[in-house]
Amino acid sequence: MLVIGIAGGTGSGKTTVVNKILQQLNVEGVNVLSQDNYYHDNPNLTLAEREALNYDHPKSIDFELLTQHVKALKNNQSIEQPVYSFVTHSRTGDHVLVEPKNVLIVEGILVLTNKELLKEYDLKVFVHTDSDERLIRRIRRDTQERGRDLQEVLHRYQTTLKPMHQEFIEPSKNEADLIVPNMKNNTVAIDFLTTVINNSLKK
Numbered sequence: 001m002l003v004i005g006i007a008g009g010t011g012s013g014k015t016t017v018v019n020k021i022l023q024q025l026n027v028e029g030v031n032v033l034s035q036d037n038y039y040h041d042n043p044n045l046t047l048a049e050r051e052a053l054n055y056d057h058p059k060s061i062d063f064e065l066l067t068q069h070v071k072a073l074k075n076n077q078s079i080e081q082p083v084y085s086f087v088t089h090s091r092t093g094d095h096v097l098v099e100p101k102n103v104l105i106v107e108g109i110l111v112l113t114n115k116e117l118l119k120e121y122d123l124k125v126f127v128h129t130d131s132d133e134r135l136i137r138r139i140r141r142d143t144q145e146r147g148r149d150l151q152e153v154l155h156r157y158q159t160t161l162k163p164m165h166q167e168f169i170e171p172s173k174n175e176a177d178l179i180v181p182n183m184k185n186n187t188v189a190i191d192f193l194t195t196v197i198n199n200s201l202k203k
């Protein structure tokens with residue numbers, strides 16, 4: 001199994017890059033584990049308390065479970081991936097059965113920040129987009145798809161998103177084997193990535 005970690009700031013285009021790779025890959029099967037499904041659950045807190053949490057710090061992620069799931073899939077075992085809701089900031093209680101396949105992509109803002117998880121990757125990618133462009137994309141997405149209002153997005157950007165990006169996410173770029181600029185559609189980088197993946201699988 002080939003394991004690929006794809007990180008980058010919020011709104012950098014990680015999901016978009018992953019979807020483009022999936023469309024082009026010439027392999028039997030690919031699993032994608034999104035870090036977004038591995039946020040810690042906080043069932044004892046009220047919704048208002050959960051809304052106030054910092055979701056951009058590495059401690060907000062259940063890296064133990066994520067790493068355990070990556071290791072299980074590599075050992076040819078199935079996993080039950082938790083499902084997370086961005087509306088309630090909590091796990092829904094549902095699970096998705098994931099069976100091992102030839103390629104495993106692990107994507108998320110913090111997936112290159114955890115030492116144990118870093119050991120599991122064969123290829124590490126960082127998607128780069130300038131912060132002003134990422135903020136614009138985040139405002140659009142969170143107001144249109146995640147039920148947030150403008151003031152909430154801007155407040156979160158200033159209080160947690162930007163400082164956490166500077167402290168944890170941007171430095172994790174140094175772990176990457178490849179940096180993909182994604183200010184505009186970058187077909188060359190996507191072609192390059194799919195070629196690298198296909199070649200690694202042939203070895």
Ligand SMILES: Nc1ncnc2c1ncn2[C@@H]1O[C@H](COP(=O)(O)OP(=O)(O)O)[C@@H](O)[C@H]1O
Pocket residue numbers: 008009010011012013014015016017137138141182183184185186
């Ligand atoms: N190269 C690009 N040019 C313009 N818009 C893009 C590009 N890549 C992604 N987007 C848009 O930016 C938003 C965030 O992209 P997404 O892939 O969800 O980012 P991430 O997963 O890193 O948070 C989406 O609305 C997506 O359509």
Ligand SMILES: O=c1ccn([C@@H]2O[C@H](COP(=O)(O)O)[C@@H](O)[C@H]2O)c(=O)[nH]1
Pocket residue numbers: 009010011036039055056085086088089090108109161
């Ligand atoms: O309950 C939550 C958990 C996370 N977030 C925000 O999501 C982004 C990460 O998602 P991307 O798809 O990579 O942008 C992160 O910046 C958190 O702030 C949330 O709003 N609520």
